[in-house]
Amino acid sequence: MPVALTDHELCILIAGARPLxxxxxxxxxxxxxxxxAKDDPELGPGSIHRLVREMQPRYFDAPRFATNxxxxxxxxxxxx
Numbered sequence: 001m002p003v004a005l006t007d008h009e010l011c012i013l014i015a016g017a018r019p020l021x022x023x024x025x026x027x028x029x030x031x032x033x034x035x036x037a038k039d040d041p042e043l044g045p046g047s048i049h050r051l052v053r054e055m056q057p058r059y060f061d062a063p064r065f066a067t068n069x070x071x072x073x074x075x076x077x078x079x080x
Contacts, residue, residue, distance in 0.1 A: 004037045009048050016052035024059040031055055 005013070013032060017025045035051055036043065 003033065003043070005036075005048075006045075009045055012045060012048050012052060015057050020056070020059050021061055024061070028055065028059040031058075 005055070013029065016032075017028055020028055032051060034053055036048070
C-alpha cells in the first residue's frame with residue numbers, strides 16, 4: 001500500500017539517506033518504505049524521524065582516515 005508523505009516528512013527521509021554511501025541509499029529507503037507501509041496510525045514527522053534514526057546505523061559506513069604513522073616515527077610530527 002502506498003504511503004503518502006508530506007514535504008517535511010520526505011525531507012526527513014532524504015536527510016537520513018544523505019550521509020549514507022550512494023550504494024546504500026536505495027536499500028535504506030526501501031527498508032524505511034517497507035516499515036512505513038505497515039499500518040501505523042501514528043505516522044507523522046516524529047515517527048518517521050525515529051524510524052530513520054533506528055535504521056540509519058544499519059547502512060552507515062563511517063569514513064576511515066589513515067594516520068600518518070610514518071611521519072610520527074620520523075620525528076616530523078610531535079605530540080604535545
